[in-house]
Amino acid sequence: MALENFDIPAFLRDDWQRQPRLFRKAFPAFTNPLEPDELAGLACEEGVESRLIFQDGEKLRMENGPLAEARFATLGAQPWTLLVQAVDQHAPDVADLIEPFRFIPDWRIDDVMVSYASDGGGVGPHFDQYDVFLVQGLGRRRWRVGPRCDDTTPLRPHEDLRLLEGFEPTGDFVLEPGDMLYVPPGFAHDGVAVGDDCMTYSIGFRAPSRHDLIEGWSEELLSRENDDDRYADPGLPAQDHPGEIAASALDDLHRMVTESLQDREAFARWFGCHNTTPKYADQDWRPEEPVTEDEVREGLEEGLALYRNPASRFAFVARGGDALWLFADGTCFEASGASAELAKHICAGGAIEPDPMVVDQPEAITLIAALCNQGSLAFEDED
Numbered sequence: 602m603a604l605e606n607f608d609i610p611a612f613l614r615d616d617w618q619r620q621p622r623l624f625r626k627a628f629p630a631f632t633n634p635l636e637p638d639e640l641a642g643l644a645c646e647e648g649v650e651s652r653l654i655f656q657d658g659e660k661l662r663m664e665n666g667p668l669a670e671a672r673f674a675t676l677g678a679q680p681w682t683l684l685v686q687a688v689d690q691h692a693p694d695v696a697d698l699i700e701p702f703r704f705i706p707d708w709r710i711d712d713v714m715v716s717y718a719s720d721g722g723g724v725g726p727h728f729d730q731y732d733v734f735l736v737q738g739l740g741r742r743r744w745r746v747g748p749r750c751d752d753t754t755p756l757r758p759h760e761d762l763r764l765l766e767g768f769e770p771t772g773d774f775v776l777e778p779g780d781m782l783y784v785p786p787g788f789a790h791d792g793v794a795v796g797d798d799c800m801t802y803s804i805g806f807r808a809p810s811r812h813d814l815i816e817g818w819s820e821e822l823l824s825r826e827n828d829d830d831r832y833a834d835p836g837l838p839a840q841d842h843p844g845e846i847a848a849s850a851l852d853d854l855h856r857m858v859t860e861s862l863q864d865r866e867a868f869a870r871w872f873g874c875h876n877t878t879p880k881y882a883d884q885d886w887r888p889e890e891p892v893t894e895d896e897v898r899e900g901l902e903e904g905l906a907l908y909r910n911p912a913s914r915f916a917f918v919a920r921g922g923d924a925l926w927l928f929a930d931g932t933c934f935e936a937s938g939a940s941a942e943l944a945k946h947i948c949a950g951g952a953i954e955p956d957p958m959v960v961d962q963p964e965a966i967t968l969i970a971a972l973c974n975q976g977s978l979a980f981e982d983e984d
Contacts, residue, residue, distance in 0.1 A: 604701040605629055612783075613704070618732065621746045621788055623774050624781045631779035633738045633800065634694035637717050640800070643685050644668050648883040654724050654762070655681035661725050663761040680721035682794070687881045689713040690911045695802070700950070702734060702804055707948070708876050708916045711805040718742070718794035718801075726768035726791035728754070732806040733784050735792070737776040740799035744782050745770035747789030754789075765789055776801075809876075821871045822861050832857060869918050873928035877914035882930075884912035887976035897969045901960050905980045907953040907969065913977045915948045927968070929977045940964040947978070 606626055616622040644651035644666045651666030656679045664672075666685075689696035695713050702710075711731060715738075728750040735744065747770050755766040768789055775795060776782060784790050786808065792801065832854060840847060900907075909915065916928045917936075924937040927944035936944045939962040947953055959965045972978040 602628060602631070602697060602701060609704050616783060616785075618785045620785065621772065621790070622783045623772075623776075624783070626779050627781035628736065628779040631736075631738065633778070634698065634802075635688065635692050635715060635738075635800070637739070637798065637800065639692070640683065640685055640688070640715055640717050641668075641670075641673055643688065643691055644683055645670050648881075649691070650686040650881070652684045653681065654684070654722075655679055656721070661759070661762060661764070676719075680719055680723070680794070682716055682718040682722040682724055684714060684716045684724070686714050687712040687912075688715045690881060690884055693911070696911055698736065698802055698804060702806075703950070705806060707914075707950075709806045709808065711807040712880070714803040714805060716801045716803065718799045720794055720797050720799075722799070723791060723793040725762060726765040726789055727763050728765065728787055728789050729784075729805075730786050730810075731808060732786060734804040735776070735782040735784065736802040736804065737778050737780050738800040738802050739778060740797065741775055741777055741795040742799050742801055743773070743775045743793050743795050745774075745791045746772040746782075746784065747791075749787045750789050751787060814872075817875055818862070818868060818871060821875075826861070830857075870926060870933055873916055873918055873926055874931045874933055877916055877928040878931035879912050879914055881912055884910055885976055886910045886913075886979050888974065888979075892970050892973040894963075894966045894970050897966050897973070898960055900980045901955060901957070901966075901969075904954075907947075907955070907978050907980055909947070909950065909953070910977055910979070915977070917944055917948050929972055930975060932975060934968055934971065936964070936968060938962070938964070940968050943968060947972070952981070953978070 604627055606629075607624055612622070643649050644653070645668050647667050649666065651668065653664045653666070653668060653672070654661055655676060656662075689699060689712055695715065698713055699710060709732075726745070726747070745768075747765075747768055750765065757764040757766050768791060770789075770791070774782065834850065834853070913930050914928075918926045918928070920926060922937070923941050924935070925941045925944060927934040927936050927947070929947075934944070939956075939959060943955055943959060943965045946955065955965070955969075969978065973980075
């Protein structure tokens with residue numbers, strides 16, 4: 602499935618993280634990749650994050666999944682919406698929706714959330730802290746978009762939902778199957794189903810907050826620091842006032858903190874591991890018995906393709922020359938030469954058919970075996 606009527610350079614220049622944008626017939630031949638009953642079935646499964654939002658009088662109420670199968674039969678005529686996260690990890694055809702958006706780096710991709718709504722169903726006016734492409738799959742949905750919001754924007758009192766108080770739309774669109782609306786972080790929006798059987802696919806892109814980066818990186822540094830590494834001041838001069846913290850002492854104390862924080866190479870390694878740690882790790886592909894390097898060679902010699910676990914995350918950081926770090930599910934692997942080329946191939950996605958020469962490259966064989974044993978990869982004939 603390919604994007605059409607969509608100019609990537611113009612979008613990145615004019616719209617990305619700047620303003621909402623409607624794209625009519627972005628997918629002119631769109632075929633709905635998931636049946637509503639399949640989505641409802643996922644919402645009933647343990648380990649799948651789902652929410653049911655429905656109208657209760659004049660208020661919206663929310664129930665978290667897993668839902669009982671009989672729950673949907675009790676909803677009646679009231680407007681309701683079912684939201685299921687990370688459907689791309691359970692439905693390959695839904696995962697294919699990510700491919701057209703890979704002009705944005707993989708490390709920014711979050712997941713594909715799918716929503717189904719009855720007539721009038723929605724989640725209320727709100728704003729999110731991530732970029733999202735809203736692709737209409739079935740039926741019609743009316744989207745209203747508003748101004749950019751922030752943490753000072755008034756919200757309605759609600760236990761579960763962050764609903765905007767006094768939402769004033771600046772744009773109003775009804776999306777048909779194949780239409781797409783892009784909404785940047787912080788912009789108010791409200792989607793309401795127009796008629797029954799309304800399904801929308803939300804391809805979301807995450808962005809770490811400064812708070813999360815500082816917190817995570819600091820925790821990593823603290824885990825490595827030695828408590829015996831303390832401030833020292835040999836040659837301390839006599840001081841005019843005993844209550845003063847001298848500028849020279851502050852300089853030394855500040856240096857103790859910033860020297861570790863500014864280790865860019867260590868930060869890159871930490872961030873690669875942090876960013877590729879799976880958000881949902883329910884698809885466990887780890888083999889019952891460890892895969893040996895001989896078994897990897899045999900699989901490659903037989904021409905078997907390798908596949909990425911749909912719940913896995915991959916990325917790499919180039920380190921100069923032909924060396925790189927491959928990050929897979931929170932683990933860092935050092936690679937160079939043939940194994941580095943293999944790592945790039947793995948990160949490219951899709952079925953992985955390594956160069957036949959890889960069979961004679963011990964480092965590449967070792968890398969494949971390690972990735973198979975941690976459940977990130979599997980040969981095509983494995984369950």
